[in-house]
Amino acid sequence: MAALVSFLVFCQALGASVGALTALWSEFAYVRAMRDGKIDVAERAHLDIIAKGLRFGMALLLLASLGLVIVAYVVRAIPQPALTPSYWTLIALALLIIGVSLALSRRRISFTLGSAIVFTAWWLLAYLTIGWLPALPFGSAVALLVVATAVVLALLHYVRLLAGHLARNKN
Numbered sequence: 001m002a003a004l005v006s007f008l009v010f011c012q013a014l015g016a017s018v019g020a021l022t023a024l025w026s027e028f029a030y031v032r033a034m035r036d037g038k039i040d041v042a043e044r045a046h047l048d049i050i051a052k053g054l055r056f057g058m059a060l061l062l063l064a065s066l067g068l069v070i071v072a073y074v075v076r077a078i079p080q081p082a083l084t085p086s087y088w089t090l091i092a093l094a095l096l097i098i099g100v101s102l103a104l105s106r107r108r109i110s111f112t113l114g115s116a117i118v119f120t121a122w123w124l125l126a127y128l129t130i131g132w133l134p135a136l137p138f139g140s141a142v143a144l145l146v147v148a149t150a151v152v153l154a155l156l157h158y159v160r161l162l163a164g165h166l167a168r169n170k171n
Helices: 002-036 041-074 087-106 111-130 138-170
Strands: none
Touching: 002 041, 002 111, 002 138, 041 087, 041 111, 087 111, 087 138, 111 138
8 A cells, every 4th residue: 555655646746747847848938939929830739738748747636636535545544635734735726727727728817817826836736745845724825825926927027028028129
């Protein structure tokens, strides 16, 4: 059973890491794609591959999390995952990523805000699953997400502004 738990924890961390790294890659791809002011067919294909990577990371993360919950129930672990704030933080971040990504695809949220939320949530999810984020109460995790999203939003805005400015000066 210990080998199964180790494998599931590895899969959970791998899924979160794939998602976080793909979110980073997508930001670089977006800045590169917007240098000329339009997204062509090759750039669209590249962005579609990134979307598949994000879906793979989320599917792996959620399936591994479900497996860990089932294993914890079978072995009657104390405390059960549903009683820990870390579990609910993980689930809330995953649902936030899914919800904001859906809102982005349907154009219900601005791209700037939505991409900052998704980027920040993926990285917090990766830090949480790898163990680099300490066990925080749920309210503190929400506050950390809000503050980190504001910082990431400002950084992404600045990077995109510089990329657009450099592209205009290059021509």
